Amino acid sequence: MSHADVVIVGSGVMGAATAYWLTRLQPGLTVTLVESDTRYDKASSSLSASSIRQQFTCPVNIRLSQYGIAFLREAEQHLSLPDHPVALGLQEPGYLFLAQPEQEAALQTAHQIQKQAGADVALLGPEALRQRFPWLNVDDVALGSLGLSGEGWFDGPALHQAFLKKALAQGVQRLHDRVVGLDHSATQINAVRLASGGTLPCGQLVNAAGPWAGAVAAMAGVQLPVEATRRTVFVLSCPEPLAHCPLLIDPTGWWLRPEGRFFISGAEPLHTQADLPLEPDWSEWNDNQWASLAHRIPALAALRVERAWAGYYEMNTFDHNAVIGPHPELGNLNFINGFSGHGMQHAAGAGLALAEWMLLGQAQTIDVQELGFERLVHNRPLRELAVIG
Numbered sequence: 001m002s003h004a005d006v007v008i009v010g011s012g013v014m015g016a017a018t019a020y021w022l023t024r025l026q027p028g029l030t031v032t033l034v035e036s037d038t039r040y041d042k043a044s045s046s047l048s049a050s051s052i053r054q055q056f057t058c059p060v061n062i063r064l065s066q067y068g069i070a071f072l073r074e075a076e077q078h079l080s081l082p083d084h085p086v087a088l089g090l091q092e093p094g095y096l097f098l099a100q101p102e103q104e105a106a107l108q109t110a111h112q113i114q115k116q117a118g119a120d121v122a123l124l125g126p127e128a129l130r131q132r133f134p135w136l137n138v139d140d141v142a143l144g145s146l147g148l149s150g151e152g153w154f155d156g157p158a159l160h161q162a163f164l165k166k167a168l169a170q171g172v173q174r175l176h177d178r179v180v181g182l183d184h185s186a187t188q189i190n191a192v193r194l195a196s197g198g199t200l201p202c203g204q205l206v207n208a209a210g211p212w213a214g215a216v217a218a219m220a221g222v223q224l225p226v227e228a229t230r231r232t233v234f235v236l237s238c239p240e241p242l243a244h245c246p247l248l249i250d251p252t253g254w255w256l257r258p259e260g261r262f263f264i265s266g267a268e269p270l271h272t273q274a275d276l277p278l279e280p281d282w283s284e285w286n287d288n289q290w291a292s293l294a295h296r297i298p299a300l301a302a303l304r305v306e307r308a309w310a311g312y313y314e315m316n317t318f319d320h321n322a323v324i325g326p327h328p329e330l331g332n333l334n335f336i337n338g339f340s341g342h343g344m345q346h347a348a349g350a351g352l353a354l355a356e357w358m359l360l361g362q363a364q365t366i367d368v369q370e371l372g373f374e375r376l377v378h379n380r381p382l383r384e385l386a387v388i389g
């Protein structure tokens with residue numbers, strides 16, 4: 001098989017965004033996406049809640065979200081093709097994190113970090129919350145943190161397809177195959193080995209294998225602490241409208257947001273082993289969960305569960321943060337992994353940062369240096385504390 005300048009393993013939103021940026025920044029670069037599941041049935045990019053927030057505790061994540069929201073607002077201009085107009089249905093009603101008294105200090109600290117990084121967020125006491133959201137029970141709430149702009153949700157699979165189609169239109173090739181091995185020396189990757197029997201030599205390799213990124217890294221003898229951890233999303237209907245409902249994060253850990261005329265909701269999983277079957281965990285839908293939802297939003301006492309789906313977070317068990325950039329020793333092995341459930345919103349910025357790092361020697365538009373692989377080598381975790389569900 002012919003050589004490609006860059007081979008990307010996986011063409012979910014990360015692989016597709018990286019391919020898009022590489023060929024936009026350097027037209028003529030030969031880029032091949034290798035994808036084993038071209039229906040994307042199990043890809044996180046198909047099963048995401050596709051929401052975007054500024055409310056992180058690591059400034060680098062806020063920077064990626066600031067870039068992300070700007071890109072989403074202009075996605076039509078960036079990604080539309082004559083035969084494929086892009087409409088992402090972006091809405092920005094905000095995220096609302098609620099804190100009980102014992103969580104108040106942590107919410108205040110996060111707020112300082114977010115304000116310093118330029119996020120448009122406000123702290124609201126119970127009375128202000130009551131006035132803004134009369135359907136919300138805040139009797140046991142000390143404080144809420146609301147995103148005033150730049151937070152909301154969009155059509156994630158549409159963003160994924162838009163990156164993919166635009167990348168293909170810019171000359172990227174997509175190969176329907178599975179990468180089963182990597183030919184490498186101590187300092188570089190030479191080629192990928194394919195399930196179909198072929199070998200594809202490459203100048204650079206990108207690991208964009210989502211929840212399966214750990215297995216791809218292991219093919220080069222590299223330990224990457226990324227696991228496929230299942231999350232269940234429940235689709236609910238509520239008999240009453242909840243005016244201006246944001247993406248709500250309850251102090252007990254569950255989240256809920258509108259989705260068309262329905263709501264979607266999830267909680268921290270009861271079973272946390274890696275690689276559980278990709279089926280909804282109905283044991284999470286129990287009396288406690290129901291009671292907790294109805295406590296916070298009394299109208300939900302009459303809710304109906306319409307359906308549920310499950311997807312994998314690509315969980316970085318080291319520090320719940322992305323790994324972006326090259327390996328310190330295998331210099332042409334690049335990572336865009338471990339987004340731990342917040343990757344859809346960061347795909348545009350992360351893909352750009354990695355493309356710049358690969359082509360120009362460092363990320364230029366967004367400083368993502370601290371997300372580099374070096375922190376794993378030196379055992380210096382960069383912990384993101386605001387991981388939802």
Ligand SMILES: Cc1cc2nc3c(=O)[nH]c(=O)nc-3n(C[C@H](O)[C@H](O)[C@H](O)COP(=O)(O)OP(=O)(O)OC[C@H]3O[C@@H](n4cnc5c(N)ncnc54)[C@H](O)[C@@H]3O)c2cc1C
Nearest residue numbers: 010012013014044045048049051179210311342343344345
């Ligand atoms: C339930 C749920 C809710 C979420 N909510 C949000 C949210 O609200 N906001 C947000 O920003 N993010 C959210 N996320 C996270 C977000 O969806 C992911 O961070 C993002 O989709 C990861 O994209 P990816 O391209 O890395 O992985 P994927 O989309 O999984 O793509 C990886 C691809 O690699 C392919 N692959 C793997 N191994 C190989 C191989 N050996 N050979 C060939 N191909 C291979 C796979 O087939 C797959 O298509 C959520 C995720 C889930 C599951």
